[in-house]
Amino acid sequence: MGGADLTYHLQRIEGVKDGILSGQFPVRIEPEWLYGHGYANGVFYCNALLYLPGLLRLAGFDVTSSYNLFCIALNFATAVISWYSFGKLFDDERIGLMCSALYTMSIFRIYKLYMVGGVGEGSAITFLPLVFYGIYKIFAKDSKPRTYPTVWLPLTFGCAGLIQSHVLTCEITAFVCVLICIVCIRRLFDPKVFMALAKGLLGAAGISLWYLVPFLDYYLTQDMHIRHISERTIQERGLSLEQLTVSFWNEDVSRKLMQKGQEYVEFVSPGWLCLLALGIFFVLWCSRRIRGKEKLEKAALFSAFAAVVLLFMTLRIFPWDGIQKGGRILASLVGSLQFPYRFMGCAMVFLITVFGYLVWRYRKKKGAYLAGTLLTLLSLAASVYMMCHAVTEMEHYHLYNEEGMGSGYISGAEYLVEGTDDLLLTYEAPTAGEGVSLSEYRKDYLHINFSCANDNAGESYVELPVLLYKGYRACTDSGEKLKIAHGDNHRLRVILPAGFWGNVEVRFACPVSWRLGEIISLLSLGVILAVMKKKSFTDR
Numbered sequence: 001m002g003g004a005d006l007t008y009h010l011q012r013i014e015g016v017k018d019g020i021l022s023g024q025f026p027v028r029i030e031p032e033w034l035y036g037h038g039y040a041n042g043v044f045y046c047n048a049l050l051y052l053p054g055l056l057r058l059a060g061f062d063v064t065s066s067y068n069l070f071c072i073a074l075n076f077a078t079a080v081i082s083w084y085s086f087g088k089l090f091d092d093e094r095i096g097l098m099c100s101a102l103y104t105m106s107i108f109r110i111y112k113l114y115m116v117g118g119v120g121e122g123s124a125i126t127f128l129p130l131v132f133y134g135i136y137k138i139f140a141k142d143s144k145p146r147t148y149p150t151v152w153l154p155l156t157f158g159c160a161g162l163i164q165s166h167v168l169t170c171e172i173t174a175f176v177c178v179l180i181c182i183v184c185i186r187r188l189f190d191p192k193v194f195m196a197l198a199k200g201l202l203g204a205a206g207i208s209l210w211y212l213v214p215f216l217d218y219y220l221t222q223d224m225h226i227r228h229i230s231e232r233t234i235q236e237r238g239l240s241l242e243q244l245t246v247s248f249w250n251e252d253v254s255r256k257l258m259q260k261g262q263e264y265v266e267f268v269s270p271g272w273l274c275l276l277a278l279g280i281f282f283v284l285w286c287s288r289r290i291r292g293k294e295k296l297e298k299a300a301l302f303s304a305f306a307a308v309v310l311l312f313m314t315l316r317i318f319p320w321d322g323i324q325k326g327g328r329i330l331a332s333l334v335g336s337l338q339f340p341y342r343f344m345g346c347a348m349v350f351l352i353t354v355f356g357y358l359v360w361r362y363r364k365k366k367g368a369y370l371a372g373t374l375l376t377l378l379s380l381a382a383s384v385y386m387m388c389h390a391v392t393e394m395e396h397y398h399l400y401n402e403e404g405m406g407s408g409y410i411s412g413a414e415y416l417v418e419g420t421d422d423l424l425l426t427y428e429a430p431t432a433g434e435g436v437s438l439s440e441y442r443k444d445y446l447h448i449n450f451s452c453a454n455d456n457a458g459e460s461y462v463e464l465p466v467l468l469y470k471g472y473r474a475c476t477d478s479g480e481k482l483k484i485a486h487g488d489n490h491r492l493r494v495i496l497p498a499g500f501w502g503n504v505e506v507r508f509a510c511p512v513s514w515r516l517g518e519i520i521s522l523l524s525l526g527v528i529l530a531v532m533k534k535k536s537f538t539d540r
């Protein structure tokens with residue numbers, strides 16, 4: 001379905017395919033983007049999960065089929081991970097299955113993944129239950145038993161999945177984790193708990209270092225456009241209270257809301273069952289039937305209040321504009337969020353936790369599981385209704401290759417060097433400076449060879465149809481390095497010394513620090529897998 005973000009993410013899949021064909025692994029610069037100028041999307045927006053559809057493209061599948069197979073795999077992973085996480089949380093697989101159904105088929109997830117085509121955020125949603133189950137396991141489990149030293153493993157894999165899916169969801173999750181640590185501050189002072197939390201986060205960072213090192217390198221050392229988006233405001237893009245209560249979405253509902261004067265209407269709500277569970281939970285709490293003494297009660301109580309806070313943050317009445325005026329760092333963080341409803345992903349985990357707790361609380365009563373199952377199925381009717389509407393009413397496309405969708409769309413252009421005008425980029429030939437003759441020009445993705453002669457008494461240049469990012473090198477046949485500089489519109493300019501004559505090779509090569517990050521990631525993954533194997537052997 002032709003969602004707003006679909007083309008961008010399909011180009012990411014093509015970028016992975018083209019990057020591998022160009023000899024890159026991992027893919028850092030998508031070579032065919034921006035009409036062959038290359039775009040550093042892979043440095044900033046991790047493509048880890050997109051290697052599956054990228055490899056399918058290499059195997060001969062068309063773009064649409066590769067994307068659909070990836071979505072099927074992502075659905076399966078979301079269902080399994082949420083079933084595991086909620087099932088372990090409540091120590092009951094039946095409750096885990098109900099929660100998994102609500103989470104996998106939530107209106108927010110369907111809207112983001114299918115109707116918008118937000119692959120990054122849709123992928124991050126897959127790992128959120130594992131992150132919060134991992135945190136619960138660290139804080140709630142007894143730190144004395146023999147199995148506690150490996151309690152950090154779910155947090156490691158959950159956070160690693162988040163980091164390598166969607167950075168903005170990581171920001172939101174980090175905010176929620178800070179709140180959890182504040183609430184559980186006394187427990188945090190237990191050395192074993194603190195070490196388990198540190199191991200989980202360090203393990204995730206270690207696995208993700210292959211991506212984090214290039215990201216931080218470019219972000220801190222290059223003047224990228226992403227560092228200049230603090231002026232973007234988001235409060236007006238927040239939801240209304242009315243939108244939160246709508247479960248049965250279609251275009252008519254959106255049209256009626258807009259006729260009432262509401263702007264930026266999104267197909268986003270937590271669903272009636274989650275709101276009902278939240279209301280019942282607070283009634284029980286106010287009547288002092290829930291006191292927050294047991295571990296699961298405490299987790300449910302925190303989840304209920306966290307859900308309310310996060311839902312409030314999705315609204316346009318939340319003072320985002322005021323927070324943005326609190327300093328440059330806050331302005332940059334708020335501006336990067338783009339849409340307040342991104343907080344709905346974490347809110348859904350907590351809302352479904354509250355629902356699961358209510359079923360768990362009354363599980364010994366006759367019919368509790370049956371009632372929970374029927375309510376879950378009734379709730380999913382709203383999701384199925386929205387999916388049927390999308391299938392029948394939205395425009396559909398079948399794309400076969402890059403030619404069918406182009407290579408010029410880069411969304412907000414966040415990953416360009418500041419000052420680059422992407423509208424001026426097109427398919428073009430190299431440009432030779434005054435007094436320079438150019439011949440035998442060949443361009444193979446990001447690898448360029450040409451022969452030239454500089455007849456000037458001073459320096460001159462050859463400007464190539466490639467955007468200059470850190471990592472490019474220009475060498476002669478003898479191995480002599482030539483200077484490169486930013487040319488017109490930040491194209492790559494090779495500086496030729498006076499009287500130069502010969503062949504020049506230009507290619508992109510990852511810095512040594514990036515390769516070290518990749519090695520450390522492999523070693524970290526090896527160590528973690530060894531710990532898991534040892535744990536499995538010990539448990540047996």
